[in-house]
Every structure is written in structure tokens, then in C-alpha cells.
Amino acid sequence: MTAGGPTRRGVPRERSEALETRVLEAAIDEFSEHGFAGARIERISQRAGTVDRMLYYYYGNKERLYQAVLGKIYTDMIGAQRNFVTPDDPVEGMRQLIGHSWDHYVSHPHLVRLLMNENLLRGKHIAQSEQVERTSFPLVETVSTLLASGQAKGVFRSDVSSEHMLMTIMSLGFFYLSNQYTCSTWIGVDLMSRPRRKAWRKHICDVVLQFLMPPGATAPQPSPVDPVTPVRRRRAADPSA
Amino acid sequence: MTAGGPTRRGVPRERSEALETRVLEAAIDEFSEHGFAGARIERISQRAGTVDRMLYYYYGNKERLYQAVLGKIYTDMIGAQRNFVTPDDPVEGMRQLIGHSWDHYVSHPHLVRLLMNENLLRGKHIAQSEQVERTSFPLVETVSTLLASGQAKGVFRSDVSSEHMLMTIMSLGFFYLSNQYTCSTWIGVDLMSRPRRKAWRKHICDVVLQFLMPPGATAPQPSPVDPVTPVRRRRAADPSA
Amino acid sequence: MTAGGPTRRGVPRERSEALETRVLEAAIDEFSEHGFAGARIERISQRAGTVDRMLYYYYGNKERLYQAVLGKIYTDMIGAQRNFVTPDDPVEGMRQLIGHSWDHYVSHPHLVRLLMNENLLRGKHIAQSEQVERTSFPLVETVSTLLASGQAKGVFRSDVSSEHMLMTIMSLGFFYLSNQYTCSTWIGVDLMSRPRRKAWRKHICDVVLQFLMPPGATAPQPSPVDPVTPVRRRRAADPSA
Amino acid sequence: MTAGGPTRRGVPRERSEALETRVLEAAIDEFSEHGFAGARIERISQRAGTVDRMLYYYYGNKERLYQAVLGKIYTDMIGAQRNFVTPDDPVEGMRQLIGHSWDHYVSHPHLVRLLMNENLLRGKHIAQSEQVERTSFPLVETVSTLLASGQAKGVFRSDVSSEHMLMTIMSLGFFYLSNQYTCSTWIGVDLMSRPRRKAWRKHICDVVLQFLMPPGATAPQPSPVDPVTPVRRRRAADPSA
DNA sequence: TATGAATGAGAATTCATTCAT
DNA sequence: GATGAATGAATTCTCATTCAT
16 A cells, blocks of 8 residues: 555565554554644654654654555545445435435545645645546546436436536535534534534435525425524524534 | 743733734744654744744744734634635525635635644644633534525425535635645645636535535536546646636 | 932832832742742742833842842841840750740741752852941851850860851751751651641750750759650651641 | 653663663753753753654653653662661661761752652652552651650650651651752851751750650750851851851 | 733654665 | 554744834
8 A cells, every 4th residue: 555665565464454454544644634734753653552663664744644545544434435325316316415425424524634634735645646646536426427317317407517416416515514613613503413403414405406406396395394493693502403 | 931921911012013023924934844753943033033042032932923823814714714704695695605604715725724734643632722612612613503594494304414514615625735746746736726616616506505405406507518627647738728 | 228229319219119019029939949040030029010021120130139139138137136136044045045936947947948949059149248248247256256155154065166156056056947848748747837847846945955065064854755756657646736 | 752762671781781780870960950841851862862752762762861860869779778777776867867867968969959849749649650659768757766766765755656756757858959059148147058057966966856755754955056057048158157 | 110012942742754774 | 464663844833022103
């Protein structure tokens, strides 16, 4: 996995494989929590139960370790996208896709934070990643396929690009999590409370599907109750919690 | 910090005001570019045309300077939100609001990056900011008012919360900019090209307004042409650029 | 009091006299607590309710302020020594003198700490103090007089120098207080508990007077009970407290 | 500090041991001379022939280095106390003990100054020292044993505690050295001249033994001449020097 | 007389990284 | 292959002090 690391030797020992994995996991935690500049080599080595020197032995320097982290989470994300099975019904498929995407962000906070950090670095490392270079991004295809299928069946409007749909789906899922702290403070509520998270999951499906509805279609009857309380300032006790 | 610091003076002198402002501006640049951990006091003082020592004289330490930066961009953002004049027509008002919000993000990249960074810090500093504590967030009211007005007139569906609308508007605008690097790489296009930015601006208005359309309404005829080319991988030359 | 300070002006204002005094008192606290190197100008000015600049205005620099502090406590100590009234009975006089000296140390912890600190500085500042240069040290005379008187009356041995007696008296009183922390830790008791302090006061009188007893004299019957428990290690509960 | 610091290594190399020792010795000099606050890391590293960074590598920070210094001098002092061989004759033993204690202070000025400094810090570091916690203070036992032995033989009075005797012995020795500067100035003589030091050594033995004399005993004939001149003010030329 | 503003010179400490076996 | 020892180059922050009116 690492370029030029000790994994190239003929017969890798179990022990060092395990150590390398532990280092990478510790690095994910650390870079995810503190960003590239804030991450500390020492903390990573401690969490991995080894010494600083080993990180250099395995990864050469801090930047290459960071790149390995990016590669790992990217690979995992791609894997999850590949595992998504597209149902036949485009509407249901789109709904499942959006939910799946949201669920993935929710269950992979490291991914969200590492992506934020990498964008703060203006994508410096992801641009030169071999993994990204090699691998296509399955979600692009999935959305594209789903959209075409729905359009062919007349259940999706025709004047919409899959690029826009993809960006819309990611926006609505990612932002809610990535900006939870400032938004919770500004709005004065805990956006991450269970009921709010559930309500948002439904909301973003509705937003996308409503948008995809072809011109003549009748708007579906929406759920009659809104499970979260109206926006209120100043940390009001959350009646929905 | 020495007793009798600059914040205590009764009548500030022109000269020191100017320097303090230059320091703050340089700090906005630096923290925005490198995040809290990556920011360097020395770079800030150099950009401001002074020496490190003055930052400590004015702000005490790195963290307080960072907080001043957060306070400043927050205040500016609030100001822009206050300046937004809500038109009478709710549909047009909503459209303008979304566009305005997007335009603000586009023209204030520092704001976007600083918010990303602050969320990476889990909102540690914004939570304890006096400015945020004191000031309400005008956009909350604006969205709420617009929504209520449109609902009263029957042009907006009734089963939607202003909290969701606010988060939707912010998501669609913010994410496109905040995650431009990773998304551009993944999708294989330059999301920030002029035509793409224009198209996205229109798209997010459409998404929101389509969602707000009341059940019985006829979907408006969408613009017949999609100004951006379909998603394509591998840094294809952008035909629309 | 201060050399070259603002007190030289013709009509000193009440306010600045008071401030100067407050500064000096704050400086006594600070230098006494932290020593010369550890003392902070800022803390002194804050405690005195003023700003750093004023200390420089009144005293010129840190060293001169420290010297003013030394001068003040020296003057106070000399005053206390002058106020001591020597009784006619040399034995009783000596006993009172020792007790008085001990009591003074106990009630002036600043004095003890400042003297420790000044000795750590190898007497650098006290050597060049005008006050010390000008003023004789009354205790020298008092001890000398008492000793001579007792020797003339035959109640004190004749082969003892007043220098030794003075140093003995000061040693027994000062050390117990100055080294209370290390000694308490080593011995494993709280040397500063009330009963122990009382017992020590009596003990040092006994030591000195026993030593001064002329050759043929019968040793006085000492007090039959020792109010403090024997030395024991490890912070044993103090049964005498 | 980096994980895997020098204290963890299994088999220390000669070279690093030597450097670590040099650093500790330089630190003893520096802390002893300037106290904790006045000590400079740079001066220590220079005297030890290394760079600042190494002090942090070995000791982590200034405070831990200071604690190592305290531990070292404490250990050395304990060692010296252990090496003291108690003679059979309690009177002679006590005399030797007092002389030994005085000689130790005289030959270890660092010890005296570091103890002064530590007491100025209110014993903050010695209280939390593992060395002190683990090790008993041999002098306590020695004095106790000697006292009991003398009391059993009837040559020491019975109404005296070993705690008081220990504090008396330490007071008379320590203070003379610790407060030499202020006392020399006050009294107007050089207390550290060779004859005065010799005379004081004898004096403190006499003081303690006179005090320990049992009630009925005849006071021993003291030495007929006092080798030092009477107290005189103003830096008179010392005729005994 | 009084005082707010400004600052140079250092001080402790951190951090990623390389040396040497 | 693996690891303990060592370190150069910052980096944040402190502190007494002076400037300027």
C-alpha cells in the first residue's frame, strides 16, 4: 500500500503488517481530528503503540502518511459506492441512493472531516493521488444511470444534468454534517439530535425527488407532520428530542 | 498581556486603529488560508507590516486573534444579511434570497474557508463568541418571514419548516464552494468555471422553488437548455468554458 | 523615600503618595512571593491598581523598586528592634529578646522571604543600600549590652562573644521558618502547627540561656513535659494538634 | 516529549549517559546560582556543551530538570548522612555529628542555595518528589539514636525531643551560611573569614552540648579565648583574617 | 505631572525529521 | 529489517522598558 515502504519485502511478517495498519488507523483519527497542520506525529505513534521513528520507516514523512490516509478513506468510500445496488424503480432508486449517501456520511465522520480538511488544502493531495487517478467515481455513474432510466420512463424531468443531481445530493447530505457546529449555534438548536437527523434524511429525499418530478406530474402528498419544531433562537429546549 | 492594553484606551489614535485593522485583515487571510494550526503569527505580522510583538499587544495570543477574525467575518456576514431587502413577491423573494446567499459565498471565499475551519474545530470558538451570543442570525428571520408570506398567499407548500429551508439554501450554496476541489477531481470537471457557476446558481434556485411549490401547482416550464456539458471523467477539456 | 522619584516636587498630592505606597506594598508582596527574577512588573501594577508605566515613573526600573522594597522592610525591622525595651534582669531580658525576635519573624513572613531572596542574590542590593549604610543595626547593640550586663552580674558566662550570641538567636528563629517546607517534608511533620511553633519558641530560649549559664551554676529544672511528639516519618497524624 | 525518550531505553549508551550527567551538573550550578525563575535553559545547555533541545529531550521541560536537580542533591545529601558513622560515646558522637553537618553545608554551597530556593517556592517540588517520598531521612534516625543512647547513659538530659535537637543542629549550621550576606552587612564583619567559620563550628557544638547536659552536671570548662574580635560596624578590617 | 502606545530582545518549548547501528 | 538516540529550525509567547505627547 505504501510507496517504497517495508511492505515490498518478499515475506512480510504478520506483526509489521498489523503495526502498519494500526499506524494508518491512528493517522486517520489524528488527521481527521486535527487536520494536516494540527496533526502530531507523536500522537499518531502513541495511539498506534509505537514510536515516531516507525512512521518514517513506513511512510517516509508526514505528508505521505496523510496521503495514505486520504487513499484509504477514498478507497473505502468507493467500495461503499460500488456496493450500492440500484433498484429497478428509478424513483425508489434515487430515494435509496440519497439515503444511502447520507447514511454513509453519518456513519463515517472521519470521511467528512478529512474531506473538509483536504478542501481547505485546496485538494493539493487528492489531485496527485494515484488511487483517485486510477479509479473512477462510481457515484457519478450510478446517478447518471438512475437519471437516464427515470427520464426514459418519464418519471424524471428531462432537463437536468446528472452533474447537478450528484452535486445536489452530496450538498444536502454533506453540509448538514460538516457545518453542524456553526449552524447549530446560529440557529440555536442541536441539529444533530436524533429526530432532527431523521427529519433531515427524509427532507433531502423529498427535495431531490420533488425537483426531479416531470412537468405535468402531480406533486405527491407530502407527510402531513413536520417532526421538528420551527427554528428558534437561543438554545431553546428541544421539544422534539 | 500588559495591563493597560490597547482595548482599554479611551480615545484610540488613528495610527493604532489603522494598524489594528491591517493586522486583523492579514489574520483573516492567514487563518482562512492555513487554518488555525497552520496559521503563522510571523506571516500575519509581516503582511500587516509590523512585528509579531504587536499581535500580542493587540490580541494577547493566537487564539484570541483567531476569535477576533471569526467575530469580524461573522459581523460582516450578519451585516450582509441585514442589508437584504425582501421583495413583496415571496417566490421572487425566495429566488433573490438564494441568489444573494450564493453570491455572498462566492464573493467571500474567506468566509467559506473560515467556517470550514471552525467546524473542523467543532465550533469551539464560535460557541464562546460574544458577538454570536448577542446577535441574532437575520437569515433565520428572513427565511421564516418569506416562507410564512408565501404560505399565506398559497404559493408555497405549507408542510415545510423554515429551519429545513434555511439549511437547504445554505447547503446548496456552501457545499459547492467548500468542496470544489475534491468534487472537481472526482467528477473530472472544473466546477468553478464561469458557466458552471452560473448554471449552479440557477439550479439551486430551481431546486428550492420546485420543492416549495404547493401540491396542486403546475411545475413551471424549466429552461430548455442545460448550459453545462454532461459529467465526464478525466479532466476532459471543458467545452462550455 | 524613592531616589529621584516624583515625591520631590514641592506640594505632593495625596493621590500620588497613596499610589506610591500601594505600589511599594504590592511590590513587597510580589518580590517576597516570587523573588527578584520571578517577580512580575505587571502583577505589581495590577495589585496596586495602576499600570506598568507608573512603576517606571516612580522607581525607574525593576531593580530600584526591589531596592525600595528592601529598604522598606529593613527600616521596619530596625524600627521594631529600636522599640524593644531591655529589662533590667539580663536573664529575663535575653529571654524576652529571643522571644521578641522569633515573634517578629513569625509575624513578618515577607521579611523572612525577602531576606532569603536577598541572600540568594548574594546580598547584591543590600550591600549598596543607603539605608543599611546609614543605619546601625540595633540588635547588635542590644545583644551586646544585655550580654555585658549579664556577665557583669555573673549570671552569664564570660567567654562568649555577642556576635555569636546574635547569630545564634537569629539562626534558631529564622531557619525554623525559612526552611519550614523542606524540613517538614523531611521530618514528616507539620512544623508550623500551633503547638510545634509554641514549643519551638520555648526551646530556643532554653537553648540560648542554657548556653549562657556560667560554669558553676546549677542547671535550671526544665519543664518536665515536652509538648510535641517525637519525630516520626510519613506525615503521621499530629497528636499534639 | 517524543515517545521513546531517553529514560525508556533499555541499555543506555556511554555517550548519552555522560551528556546527561553534564547537563545535570550544569543545571545544578545554574539553578543554584539563579533560582528557578532566574535560571536560563540556554546557559545550562552551553555549560554542558550541548544545545537547548537536548535538555528537553532528556528532561521534558525546565521544571522537570529542576526536579532532577533537587533529586540529585537530595540523594547526595542522604548518602552523606548514611556514611556518617556514629561513635560509641554519645557526647563525642553528637559533637562529630554537628561538625559533620556543618562541614557538609560548607562544602556543598549548592545544596544550601537550592534548599533556600526550594523553600522560597514553598517546597512545591520537593513535596512531589518520588525520591523524598521513598527515602527516609537518615539524620532523623541518627539524632534520635544518639540522643537515646546519651539519655540512657545519663550524659544527656531526658526532657528533650530529637525533633528539636535535629532542627537546632540544622538551624545553627544552615543559617550562618544561608544568611551570610545580609548578616555580614548588618554586623559589619565578614562572617565567612576562615577564623570566624572555625569559631562558629566550635560554637555550635558547644551550644548544643551545653543544652544537652543533664541537670546536675558541671558545665565543662570552655575554651578561654574567643578567637574572633568583638562585633564592630562598618566593614572594619578584620583583624583575625 | 502623568499616561497610553509601542517594542526589542529574549525565553521556553515544539515539531518533524535524520543519524547511526 | 528495525530501532534508540539525537537534532535543526522554527514557533509561540514573555518581559522589562522606552517613546511620545
